[in-house]
Amino acid sequence: GAVVSQHPSRVICKSGTSVKIECRSLDFQATTMFWYRQFPKQSLMLMATSNEGSKATYEQGVEKDKFLINHASLTLSTLTVTSAHPEDSSFYICSASYSSNQPQHFGDGTRLSIL
Amino acid sequence: AQSVTQLDSHVSVSEGTPVLLRCNYSSSYSPSLFWYVQHPNKGLQLLLKYTSAATLVKGINGFEAEFKKSETSFHLTKPSAHMSDAAEYFCVVTGKGNAGGTSYGKLTFGQGTILTVHP
Numbered sequence A: 001g002a003v004v005s006q007h008p009s010r011v012i013c014k015s016g017t018s019v020k021i022e023c024r025s026l027d028f029q030a031t032t033m034f035w036y037r038q039f040p041k042q043s044l045m046l047m048a049t050s051n052e053g054s055k056a057t058y059e060q061g062v063e064k065d066k067f068l069i070n071h072a073s074l075t076l077s078t079l080t081v082t083s084a085h086p087e088d089s090s091f092y093i094c095s096a097s098y099s100s101n102q103p104q105h106f107g108d109g110t111r112l113s114i115l
Numbered sequence B: 001a002q003s004v005t006q007l008d009s010h011v012s013v014s015e016g017t018p019v020l021l022r023c024n025y026s027s028s029y030s031p032s033l034f035w036y037v038q039h040p041n042k043g044l045q046l047l048l049k050y051t052s053a054a055t056l057v058k059g060i061n062g063f064e065a066e067f068k069k070s071e072t073s074f075h076l077t078k079p080s081a082h083m084s085d086a087a088e089y090f091c092v093v094t095g096k097g098n099a100g101g102t103s104y105g106k107l108t109f110g111q112g113t114i115l116t117v118h119p
Helices: none
Strands: A004-007 A010-013 A019-025 A032-038 A044-051 A067-073 A076-081 A090-097 A110-114 B002-006 B010-014 B019-021 B023-027 B032-038 B044-050 B056-058 B064-068 B073-078 B087-096 B104-109 B113-118
Touching: A004 A090, A010 A019, A019 A032, A019 A090, A019 A110, A032 A067, A032 A076, A044 A067, A044 B104, A076 A090, B002 B087, B002 B104, B010 B019, B019 B113, B023 B032, B023 B087, B032 B064, B032 B073, B044 B056, B044 B064, B044 B073, B073 B087
Parallel strands: A010 A110, B010 B113
Antiparallel strands: A004 A019, A019 A076, A032 A044, A032 A090, A067 A076, A090 A110, B002 B023, B019 B073, B023 B073, B032 B044, B032 B087, B056 B064, B064 B073, B087 B104, B087 B113
16 A cells, blocks of 8 residues: 655754654655644644645645745655744644545654754 | 534443444535544554445445435444554545645544543
């Protein structure tokens, strides 16, 4: 089946640091990748939709200058949390789809903790 | 606009007994519906999907769900629970996104149902 790899699985860093999270589709070409944020005991909230070779589309209320998304190839998208602060601590999950009519396949998530 | 309501935040069953996780949806379009499972500190795994074909959908690990348009429901069932089924389950609806013309396939998640299985 379709495999999505997300790295790193866990990050602990100091406030003010920028953190990059990678999302790779290992066995298919992902025309679209999605980035979600999940707070404890809550559901997933879509942050942005990323199409290969174009700018990401951000959901309302998500700061595009804070959460930089790059989708430079059909198998890789990155999310950079710039100048992270404790309130950015969360579980970030990516997903990938090779067609808008196909289910999304999810990575295992990245637990980000900002001290 | 679309939304999903999972009617139970927690469900507890004994091993070997049936599982029922309830989900109601609303959608302005003909929806596609999914059930995903999430184990602790993991991503989501697709259990099954409904995309306007057969209304009774069979998924992995013995799960199935029935799409009932008249009731706007998509409940998840399994005849006999296993300990390994303990996890959080999300009912998801998809339709056209609202963040520009390229956001087709945007998923809207229910609040999740935590399934506990007792020995």
